[in-house]
Amino acid sequence: TTIVEPPQPIVTYRYHCDSSFYLEPLEEMLKDAKTYGLLVLDRREAAVGLLVGKHIEAHRTLTSTVPGKQRKGGQSAHRFQQLRLIAIHEFYKRIGDAASDVFMAVDQKNFEGILIGGPSPTKEEFESGDFLHHELKKKILGLFDVAYTDESGLPELVNAASEKLSDIDLIAEKKLIQRFFTELVSDSGKAAYGEESVRANLLIGAVEVLMISEDLRAERLTIRCPNGDHEAKLTKAFKPGEDYFSPGPCPVCGYSMEVVEKVDIVDELSEMADQMNTQVEFISTDFDEGSQLMNAFGGLVAILRFSTGV
Ligand SMILES: [Zn+2]
Numbered sequence: 001t002t003i004v005e006p007p008q009p010i011v012t013y014r015y016h017c018d019s020s021f022y023l024e025p026l027e028e029m030l031k032d033a034k035t036y037g038l039l040v041l042d043r044r045e046a047a048v049g050l051l052v053g054k055h056i057e058a059h060r061t062l063t064s065t066v067p068g069k070q071r072k073g074g075q076s077a078h079r080f081q082q083l084r085l086i087a088i089h090e091f092y093k094r095i096g097d098a099a100s101d102v103f104m105a106v107d108q109k110n111f112e113g114i115l116i117g118g119p120s121p122t123k124e125e126f127e128s129g130d131f132l133h134h135e136l137k138k139k140i141l142g143l144f145d146v147a148y149t150d151e152s153g154l155p156e157l158v159n160a161a162s163e164k165l166s167d168i169d170l171i172a173e174k175k176l177i178q179r180f181f182t183e184l185v186s187d188s189g190k191a192a193y194g195e196e197s198v199r200a201n202l203l204i205g206a207v208e209v210l211m212i213s214e215d216l217r218a219e220r221l222t223i224r225c226p227n228g229d230h231e232a233k234l235t236k237a238f239k240p241g242e243d244y245f246s247p248g249p250c251p252v253c254g255y256s257m258e259v260v261e262k263v264d265i266v267d268e269l270s271e272m273a274d275q276m277n278t279q280v281e282f283i284s285t286d287f288d289e290g291s292q293l294m295n296a297f298g299g300l301v302a303i304l305r306f307s308t309g310v
Contacts, residue, residue: 007033008055029053036165037103037114037136039095040146040153042122043088046095048102049154051115056158058151059102064091089129096131103136112168113139117146117157141168169284176211176281177289180301189307193297195235200310201302202269205276212266213299215285220268222261225250230257235265269300 008029016022036051048060066087071080103114114136116123123143130137144160146153158165183191192201201207217238224231229252236245247257273280285291293301 008052029055033110034112034169035106035110036112036141037099037106037139038117038154038157039099039114040117040149040157041092041095041126042118042149043091045149046091046098047149047151047153048095048099049151050102050106051158056154058154060098061151062091062094062098064088064094066091092126092129092131095126096129096133100133100136103139104133111139113141115141115144115157115161115164117144117153117160118149119145119147170287173281173283174287174289176209176303177283177293179209180211180303181289183303189309190304192302192304192308192310193300195298195300197310198300198302199269199272201304201308202272202276202278204308204310205278206304206306206308207273207276207278207302208305209279209281209303210269210273211281211283211293211301211303212269213285213290213294214282215294216266216299218265220263220265221245221247221259223247223257224260225253225255225257227253227255229253238264 004026006026006029010025014022014025033053038047038049038051038056040047043066044064046062046064047058048062049056049058051057064087067080067084069084071077099114103111114132116127118126127140127143132140142161142164144157146156146160148156180191184193192198192207198207198210202210219236219238220233221236222231222233227250230250234247245259247259249255250257270280272278283290283293285294293299
């Protein structure tokens with residue numbers, strides 16, 4: 001039995017009868033901790049949230065005291081306009097402060113950027129002013145038209161930006177693979193591929209970025225002779241439905257060896273990477289270089305911090 005504490009709340013309910021456990025939503029969570037800042041606003045209200053993996057969290061809502069466009073009798077038009085602009089500016093400031101608080105609290109390693117939604121020209125006005133922390137301003141990925149600017153505007157914003165988001169993911173993955181290929185052809189010794197080499201480099205902490213194909217399915221087995229004279233580890237491609245695997249005879253005494261432990265290779269390598277502060281990236285096979293990673297390099301490559309010769 002394996003006990004897993006979900007890293008994010010489980011938001012779907014599912015009744016499912018099958019011969020195997022339905023783990024896809026959990027696997028999805030483990031794969032993607034990428035976080036985007038979400039902000040929707042107009043002159044009356046605003047909402048600040050985060051997109052963590054595929055889960056949207058609402059963090060703050062704000063309402064303004066900006067007066068409507070109609071002035072009361074007796075007030076000079078000029079004075080009214082001035083007060084209105086000041087109130088709008090104040091509201092943008094409050095939004096900027098709230099958003100900066102929420103976005104700066106995110107682990108910046110996973111923080112991919114900020115999406116802003118709302119009607120025009122409000123969101124453009126907000127973007128061009130200095131309302132967000134200056135470090136965050138650089139991380140604005142785009143402005144999107146949304147109709148709602150309360151909490152319900154947050155999922156609307158994610159929908160509106162979804163194409164942009166998948167492009168960003170893909171571009172980041174492409175850049176990484178291109179870096180790997182550049183190291184590979186430059187003979188710098190900083191590109192490792194093949195399970196054995198990647199594993200050896202991981203173990204000594206030489207890997208800067210570990211790239212694992214999303215299509216990689218393999219298990220790491222520990223095999224042992226019942227007579228206790230031999231133990232070894234081996235990697236086997238995962239075959240669905242295969243519940244028995246014979247590791248063959250013991251090289252010492254010839255007796256049939258047994259599988260005593262079985263772990264998913266992705267879990268095993270990710271754990272090794274964690275211990276050595278190695279960045280792990282999962283690469284989809286939806287583009288040329290990505291499928292090349294799977295088909296030509298066995299789904300496993302690494303960019304090294306320095307050349308190791310292994
Ligand atoms: Zn033996």
